[in-house]
Amino acid sequence: MDRIVECIPNFSEGKRKEVIDQIVGEIKKVKGVKLLDVESDADHNRSVVTFIGEPEAAAEAAFLATKKASELIDLNLHRGEHPRIGATDVMPFVPISNVTMKECVELARNVGKRIADELKIPVYLYEAAALKPECTNLADIRKGEYECLKNEIGTNPARKPDYGPAKLHPTAGATVVGAREPLIAFNVNLATNDMEIAKKIAKAVRFSSGGLKCVKAKGFELKNRGIVQVSMNLTNYRETPVYKAYEMVKSEAERCNVKIIGCEIIGLVPLDAIADVANFYLKLENFKNEQILEKRLWE
């Protein structure tokens, strides 16, 4: 595989294993696609599927899974804690290797158009793929969920979908398709049990209160370890690299006279994000990530 995108569709089914298996089966059967993870949550009644593949193959797998979900999931009967508006609720495409964000945006729009045209499911485009500025934010698109959108989609011009009918699909609702950078879940554990310190540092590093551009952060308690944590989501490691978030937490922690015990990266992380860290701390001159031997395998 040379060019790689990641796709993380969220399906509104977290209980009936046979339904989830059938949807995932559509992804598995596409050549050039590799399934990485399926996480189902019964309380949320939702499954998050992660797969990677060449752009064309990933688009095909995404479409086939959406089609299958529209046949097997009925939003009118769906109950769960997590907000949702469709059987395939949201589906971001993420550029991983030798693919630009622009290409991912195009890919997301093409898949969205195909879902609208062939399945008659209204499609909203979000984040980098959004056509309207008010549609970049997922929470706004999902406001009031399926039950509310059912009424508003045909009457409120602000809720008109980007593609497809201004009318929810009778069972599958609507789908949000988009493109975004990979998310990195990065936590810094502090040698204190004082939540006020974790909250203070989180506030200092996050974008919303004047911190780093692509960082979301909150204080978090690790009760069984008797410590607190600055829990971060890095929404664009190319703009705000992991080491920058680390160094800022470190400097704020020093100010509070608290030591860093260690850090955690939760789930998957792109190779380039890890290489950037090594590059920074070793002060590498002219290092290219293509010097990493394994990268040559995808050329």
Add this chain to the structure above:
Amino acid sequence: MDRIVECIPNFSEGKRKEVIDQIVGEIKKVKGVKLLDVESDADHNRSVVTFIGEPEAAAEAAFLATKKASELIDLNLHRGEHPRIGATDVMPFVPISNVTMKECVELARNVGKRIADELKIPVYLYEAAALKPECTNLADIRKGEYECLKNEIGTNPARKPDYGPAKLHPTAGATVVGAREPLIAFNVNLATNDMEIAKKIAKAVRFSSGGLKCVKAKGFELKNRGIVQVSMNLTNYRETPVYKAYEMVKSEAERCNVKIIGCEIIGLVPLDAIADVANFYLKLENFKNEQILEKRLWE
């Protein structure tokens, strides 16, 4: 590709492009093998070829290239600055991903045996694949080169090959096959033009004078930049990671009151070596390199 070894055969031909092309052609035609690099040096009259592949495929490519080299290169006519004893002079196998050193040793011995049996070329095993302790070192095996070995191989018991006849191949000489860890060429540039300082730090960090186990180091002058460098070969990054070499140079440089300008990694570097650096500086807890997204592609 799931299991990956790297093979870096050195051929005693650095001038006749058509000869090099034919040898490399044998490697290219094997399925499951990927050619990474061909570097030919006319003064050395030698070419260094780098390829990776699944173990079985890499073994096949290594044998075929050795066969072709034995048909096209005549050591009796070969002149060059670099020491050599054979058409295929030396051929290390290196474990890269999901392959143990033990498996690489076995692979090297199998290829060596096949070269001896089918091509009637005497084979010496070196480094991790060595059968005799006095044969671990390449320089010892190559002592006196082709011209001297021609006489000694049949008369000096210490120079008896591990496989094949105690008589050089009439044109292809002998071949050294082995297994070793990946080499990392890692240089630290210092903010001084004082060669004595570079030499002093090199001496402090290298194994031979009491430093780190898997580090070779020497002082080096970068004339056009007006600075000096500690130039290192890291012979086993699993035992002595890159950051350890860096931190030791840094601490010695501080002692000399000299700043580090930057570092260089020359050529290829395994992903795990880079991930280890990030792991250390971010103090990661429980991070597994399998969390690197791209690694999942080879599962």
